[in-house]
Amino acid sequence: DQQVKQNSPSLSVQEGRISILNCDYTNSMFDYFLWYKKYPAEGPTFLISISSIKDKNEDGRFTVFLNKSAKHLSLHIVPSQPGDSAVYFCAAKISGTYKYIFGTGTRLKVLA
Amino acid sequence: EAQVTQNPRYLITVTGKKLTVTCSQNMNHEYMSWYRQDPGLGLRQIYYSMNVEVTDKGDVPEGYKVSRKEKRNFPLILESPSPNQTSLYFCASTPGGGRYTGELFFGEGSRLTVL
DSSP states (O other), X not given: OOXXXXXXXXXXXXXXXXXXXXXXXXXXXXXEEEEEEEOTTSOOEEEEEEETTOSEEEETXXXXXXXXXXXXXXXXXXXXXGGGOEEEEEEEEETTSOXXXXXXOEEEEEEO | OOOEEEEOSEEEEOTTOOEEEEEEXXXXXXXXXXXXXXXXXXXXXXXXXXXXXXXXXXXXOTTOEEOOSSTTBOOEEESSOOGGGOEEXXXXXXXXXXXXXXXXXXXXXXXXXXX
Protein backbone atom coordinates (compact mmCIF):
# COMPACT_ATOMS: atom_id res chain seq x y z
CA ASP A 1 0.00 0.00 0.00
CA GLN A 2 1.51 3.30 -1.12
CA GLN A 3 1.60 5.58 1.91
CA VAL A 4 2.79 8.62 -0.07
CA LYS A 5 1.13 9.22 -3.42
CA GLN A 6 1.88 11.57 -6.25
CA ASN A 7 -1.08 11.07 -8.56
CA SER A 8 0.14 13.24 -11.42
CA PRO A 9 3.02 11.59 -13.31
CA SER A 10 3.66 14.74 -15.32
CA LEU A 11 2.91 18.45 -15.44
CA SER A 12 3.64 21.14 -18.04
CA VAL A 13 3.72 24.83 -17.15
CA GLN A 14 4.58 27.98 -19.04
CA GLU A 15 7.70 29.86 -17.96
CA GLY A 16 6.87 32.58 -15.42
CA ARG A 17 3.65 30.91 -14.26
CA ILE A 18 3.05 28.97 -11.05
CA SER A 19 3.81 25.25 -10.83
CA ILE A 20 1.83 23.30 -8.24
CA LEU A 21 2.90 19.77 -7.42
CA ASN A 22 0.72 17.66 -5.16
CA CYS A 23 1.24 14.79 -2.77
CA ASP A 24 -1.21 12.82 -0.60
CA TYR A 25 -0.34 10.63 2.35
CA THR A 26 -2.19 8.09 4.44
CA ASN A 27 -0.03 7.72 7.56
CA SER A 28 -0.54 10.13 10.46
CA MET A 29 2.78 9.09 12.00
CA PHE A 30 4.89 11.23 9.66
CA ASP A 31 6.74 14.10 11.38
CA TYR A 32 8.63 15.64 8.43
CA PHE A 33 7.68 16.09 4.81
CA LEU A 34 10.23 16.91 2.14
CA TRP A 35 10.46 17.74 -1.55
CA TYR A 36 13.35 16.65 -3.78
CA LYS A 37 14.24 17.52 -7.33
CA LYS A 38 15.99 15.04 -9.59
CA TYR A 39 17.72 15.58 -12.92
CA PRO A 40 18.65 12.59 -15.11
CA ALA A 41 21.95 10.90 -14.15
CA GLU A 42 22.11 12.79 -10.84
CA GLY A 43 21.11 12.08 -7.28
CA PRO A 44 18.01 13.76 -5.83
CA THR A 45 18.66 17.21 -4.38
CA PHE A 46 16.80 18.64 -1.44
CA LEU A 47 14.44 21.53 -2.09
CA ILE A 48 12.40 22.27 0.99
CA SER A 49 10.93 20.54 4.02
CA ILE A 50 8.15 21.13 6.52
CA SER A 51 7.58 19.82 10.00
CA SER A 52 4.20 18.25 10.72
CA ILE A 53 3.51 20.94 13.30
CA LYS A 54 3.55 23.68 10.66
CA ASP A 55 1.30 24.40 7.70
CA LYS A 56 3.58 26.46 5.49
CA ASN A 57 7.25 26.89 4.78
CA GLU A 58 8.77 29.23 2.24
CA ASP A 59 12.22 29.43 0.68
CA GLY A 60 12.66 31.84 -2.20
CA ARG A 61 10.54 30.70 -5.14
CA PHE A 62 9.50 27.51 -3.34
CA THR A 63 6.65 27.22 -0.84
CA VAL A 64 5.38 24.01 0.70
CA PHE A 65 1.87 23.81 2.16
CA LEU A 66 0.71 21.10 4.53
CA ASN A 67 -2.99 20.38 5.07
CA LYS A 68 -3.08 17.83 7.87
CA SER A 69 -6.84 17.36 7.90
CA ALA A 70 -6.76 16.45 4.20
CA LYS A 71 -3.41 14.63 4.51
CA HIS A 72 -2.23 16.67 1.56
CA LEU A 73 1.07 18.34 0.74
CA SER A 74 1.78 20.72 -2.12
CA LEU A 75 4.82 22.47 -3.55
CA HIS A 76 4.39 25.84 -5.26
CA ILE A 77 7.09 27.19 -7.54
CA VAL A 78 6.69 30.84 -8.47
CA PRO A 79 7.77 31.93 -11.00
CA SER A 80 8.59 28.73 -12.84
CA GLN A 81 11.81 28.67 -14.86
CA PRO A 82 13.01 26.27 -17.59
CA GLY A 83 15.76 25.08 -15.21
CA ASP A 84 13.04 23.80 -12.89
CA SER A 85 12.24 21.07 -15.42
CA ALA A 86 12.98 17.83 -13.54
CA VAL A 87 11.30 15.00 -11.65
CA TYR A 88 10.00 16.05 -8.23
CA PHE A 89 9.60 13.58 -5.38
CA CYS A 90 7.75 14.19 -2.18
CA ALA A 91 8.87 12.20 0.85
CA ALA A 92 7.74 11.70 4.43
CA LYS A 93 9.66 10.58 7.51
CA ILE A 94 8.05 8.31 10.09
CA SER A 95 8.16 9.88 13.54
CA GLY A 96 10.75 8.41 15.90
CA THR A 97 12.61 6.68 13.08
CA TYR A 98 14.78 7.54 10.13
CA LYS A 99 12.50 5.65 7.80
CA TYR A 100 11.51 7.70 4.74
CA ILE A 101 8.71 6.94 2.32
CA PHE A 102 8.92 8.50 -1.13
CA GLY A 103 6.23 9.15 -3.71
CA THR A 104 6.60 7.94 -7.28
CA GLY A 105 7.51 11.36 -8.64
CA THR A 106 6.03 14.03 -10.93
CA ARG A 107 7.88 15.10 -14.06
CA LEU A 108 7.66 18.89 -14.41
CA LYS A 109 8.29 20.52 -17.74
CA VAL A 110 8.56 24.30 -17.83
CA LEU A 111 8.04 25.61 -21.33
CA ALA A 112 10.01 28.65 -22.47
CA GLU B 1 33.40 19.72 -0.42
CA ALA B 2 30.61 18.04 1.52
CA GLN B 3 29.48 14.99 -0.39
CA VAL B 4 28.23 11.42 -0.49
CA THR B 5 30.34 9.25 -2.79
CA GLN B 6 29.19 5.98 -4.30
CA ASN B 7 31.22 3.42 -6.25
CA PRO B 8 30.93 2.01 -8.78
CA ARG B 9 28.67 4.38 -10.71
CA TYR B 10 27.91 1.74 -13.32
CA LEU B 11 28.17 -2.03 -13.09
CA ILE B 12 27.06 -4.95 -15.22
CA THR B 13 27.31 -8.33 -13.54
CA VAL B 14 25.90 -11.84 -13.78
CA THR B 15 23.45 -13.69 -11.58
CA GLY B 16 25.00 -15.05 -8.40
CA LYS B 17 28.26 -13.09 -8.47
CA LYS B 18 28.63 -11.28 -5.15
CA LEU B 19 29.12 -7.55 -5.36
CA THR B 20 29.50 -4.56 -3.05
CA VAL B 21 28.50 -0.98 -3.72
CA THR B 22 30.43 1.37 -1.48
CA CYS B 23 29.11 4.59 0.05
CA SER B 24 31.13 7.16 1.93
CA GLN B 25 30.19 10.55 3.39
CA ASN B 26 32.51 13.27 4.71
CA MET B 27 29.96 15.26 6.73
CA ASN B 28 30.15 13.28 9.98
CA HIS B 29 26.49 12.33 9.60
CA GLU B 30 25.04 9.79 12.00
CA TYR B 31 22.36 8.48 9.67
CA MET B 32 22.92 6.73 6.34
CA SER B 33 20.59 4.79 4.08
CA TRP B 34 20.24 3.00 0.75
CA TYR B 35 17.45 3.39 -1.80
CA ARG B 36 16.62 1.87 -5.13
CA GLN B 37 14.78 3.72 -7.88
CA ASP B 38 12.65 1.80 -10.35
CA PRO B 39 10.31 3.14 -13.06
CA GLY B 40 6.83 3.85 -11.68
CA LEU B 41 7.86 2.95 -8.14
CA GLY B 42 9.86 6.00 -7.08
CA LEU B 43 12.54 5.63 -4.43
CA ARG B 44 12.24 2.74 -2.02
CA GLN B 45 14.33 2.41 1.11
CA ILE B 46 16.41 -0.78 1.37
CA TYR B 47 18.25 -0.38 4.67
CA TYR B 48 19.17 2.43 6.98
CA SER B 49 21.62 2.97 9.81
CA MET B 50 21.25 5.38 12.68
CA ASN B 51 24.87 5.07 13.78
CA VAL B 52 27.84 2.72 13.89
CA GLU B 53 26.74 -0.90 14.34
CA VAL B 54 23.05 0.12 14.26
CA THR B 55 21.14 -0.88 11.12
CA ASP B 56 17.50 -1.57 10.32
CA LYS B 57 15.42 -2.77 7.40
CA GLY B 58 13.61 -0.43 5.08
CA ASP B 59 10.77 -1.43 2.77
CA VAL B 60 12.67 -3.71 0.37
CA PRO B 61 15.57 -5.40 2.23
CA GLU B 62 15.30 -8.86 0.65
CA GLY B 63 18.49 -9.89 -1.15
CA TYR B 64 20.62 -7.15 0.40
CA LYS B 65 22.99 -6.83 3.34
CA VAL B 66 24.62 -3.79 4.89
CA SER B 67 27.21 -3.05 7.52
CA ARG B 68 28.18 0.08 9.43
CA LYS B 69 31.58 -0.46 10.98
CA GLU B 70 32.68 3.14 10.60
CA LYS B 71 30.61 6.29 10.75
CA ARG B 72 31.56 7.47 7.27
CA ASN B 73 31.00 4.21 5.34
CA PHE B 74 27.85 2.22 4.61
CA PRO B 75 28.40 -0.46 1.96
CA LEU B 76 25.52 -2.29 0.26
CA ILE B 77 26.21 -5.98 -0.33
CA LEU B 78 24.42 -8.22 -2.82
CA GLU B 79 25.46 -11.74 -1.84
CA SER B 80 23.82 -13.44 -4.83
CA PRO B 81 22.47 -10.84 -7.24
CA SER B 82 19.43 -11.65 -9.35
CA PRO B 83 17.99 -9.85 -12.41
CA ASN B 84 15.21 -8.29 -10.29
CA GLN B 85 17.92 -6.32 -8.50
CA THR B 86 18.72 -4.47 -11.70
CA SER B 87 18.07 -0.90 -10.63
CA LEU B 88 19.46 2.54 -9.89
CA TYR B 89 20.78 2.71 -6.34
CA PHE B 90 21.25 5.78 -4.17
CA CYS B 91 23.03 6.22 -0.88
CA ALA B 92 22.00 9.08 1.40
CA SER B 93 23.04 10.58 4.72
CA THR B 94 21.72 13.11 7.20
CA PRO B 95 22.89 14.48 10.54
CA GLY B 96 21.06 13.21 13.57
CA GLY B 97 20.11 14.77 16.87
CA GLY B 98 20.08 18.56 17.16
CA ARG B 99 21.48 19.05 13.66
CA TYR B 100 18.59 17.22 11.99
CA THR B 101 16.52 19.24 9.54
CA GLY B 102 14.94 16.40 7.60
CA GLU B 103 17.21 16.88 4.60
CA LEU B 104 18.79 13.79 3.08
CA PHE B 105 22.04 14.27 1.15
CA PHE B 106 22.18 11.86 -1.78
CA GLY B 107 25.05 10.38 -3.75
CA GLU B 108 25.03 10.47 -7.55
CA GLY B 109 23.71 6.95 -7.92
CA SER B 110 24.97 3.53 -8.99
CA ARG B 111 23.32 1.87 -11.97
CA LEU B 112 23.45 -1.88 -11.57
CA THR B 113 22.51 -4.41 -14.25
CA VAL B 114 22.30 -8.10 -13.36
CA LEU B 115 22.22 -10.44 -16.37
